[in-house]
Amino acid sequence: MAISFTEENYLKVIHRLSEATSEDISTNAVAELMQTKAASVTDMLRKLADKGWVNYQKYQGVRLSAEGEKIALSIVRKHRLWEVFLVDKMGFNWDEVHEIAEQLEHIESDQLVNKLDEYLGFPKTDPHGDPIPNKEGVLPELAYSHLSDIKATKTCKLMGVAQDSAVFLQLLTKLNLNLGAKLDIKEINEFDRSIFVSINDAAPIFISHEVAKNILVKI
Amino acid sequence: MAISFTEENYLKVIHRLSEATSEDISTNAVAELMQTKAASVTDMLRKLADKGWVNYQKYQGVRLSAEGEKIALSIVRKHRLWEVFLVDKMGFNWDEVHEIAEQLEHIESDQLVNKLDEYLGFPKTDPHGDPIPNKEGVLPELAYSHLSDIKATKTCKLMGVAQDSAVFLQLLTKLNLNLGAKLDIKEINEFDRSIFVSINDAAPIFISHEVAKNILVKI
DNA sequence: TTAAATTTTTAGGTTAATCTAAAAATTATT
DNA sequence: AATAATTTTTAGATTAACCTAAAAATTTAA
CATH class of the missing domain: 1.10.10.10 (Winged helix-like DNA-binding domain superfamily/Winged helix DNA-binding domain)
Structure with a gap:
């Protein structure tokens, strides 16, 4: 069946939200990621349900059908x-x-x-x-951990990021935090949850909890 | 200024038609290439004119403005x-x-x-x-000639085609008429304007005028 | 457990790109 | 040059994706 760019984007967004939870996805959550209004989302969800790509009951949220999942994965x-x-x-x-x-x-x-x-x-x-x-x-x-979840001083490897925003990625680049970087965790501060870490054997620096939350590592 | 896919396609089509003539382009000609109806074209031409990408007076046909030409060339x-x-x-x-x-x-x-x-x-x-x-x-x-325009037996090189349809290109491939092929014109038949030609020194074969019209050669 | 707050849906419109049918303008033909 | 044929435009609808405002349902909190 023919699919529009917009429909593809909706399926992609529902897929993304579904990865983080096993609950049904709310209209508002979709609206926020799609940068549109809840009313528009309601219209589209009904259409996607008609096409068999999502399961949707009004007021109950939405989830991808098997076919919708397949489409979303092909876009990803x-x-x-x-x-x-x-x-x-x-x-x-x-x-x-x-x-x-x-x-x-x-x-x-x-x-x-x-x-x-x-x-x-x-x-x-x-x-x-x-x-x-x-x-x-x-x-x-890929069984990766969030750097922020690590509880003890140890060595790990930067395998990915949990956010694609340009500002965040540019910050990482500035700190030499590239894919594959070796991280020696020297200290975890209880106060602000910041992490004192040596990157590729350089002099250790402080990394905020906010940044650590978005860094994926292999232990 | 923002431009839609559809607008880009109209500019591309007007550009293509303009290459073949110095006259203004008719609404119907655009409609045919765009696979749409003349009425839809009229609407769009007015819109493109408003945006400054074409010069259009109703009933007088259309041509690209300097800016429209620039956009069309970037798409090409x-x-x-x-x-x-x-x-x-x-x-x-x-x-x-x-x-x-x-x-x-x-x-x-x-x-x-x-x-x-x-x-x-x-x-x-x-x-x-x-x-x-x-x-x-x-x-x-690139000063190429249509193979069909050649008047005397001579050697030339296949530099391009005047048509991108899959059936035509597949025929050329079957005949070994690829880009760069050497063509030895042995005979030009007055009767049906077919050409008897050796391709890359192979045994000569007949090529119809219809095919020759769509082959570009360097002499 | 009722009232308040929030979320979601419905109702009714808008815009871009299309359509058909009819009217108007241009071009071709006698 | 008048009429016939063709081309082009206008008028009025349609569809997809969006909007705002108001109504309805759900959830939260008193």
């Missing part, structure tokens, strides 16, 4: 593969690719996506460490 | 660069890339286009031999 796959392309082949920085990938994710050609995947060497994650679904829509399992 | 540039990408990097055949490039040409990022151009080695033509405008919108001059 395209988004993340294009991000790899932009960074690895086009030479963009990791904080510059999100907006362009938002456009490229809507290009429709399974053949192209699969050729791109091959051309990039079947990457498992995008430049922010987010997992890339394979052709069948299966996400590789 | 993107379309053709993406076609090179699809053939050279993704491994598509020249008859498979048009539809995908129709989508990719609307991706908005000057930075991306220029990086792509560089990545591809600043190609002068696309996989069909069509010239690629540079960053400034200047088309390289």
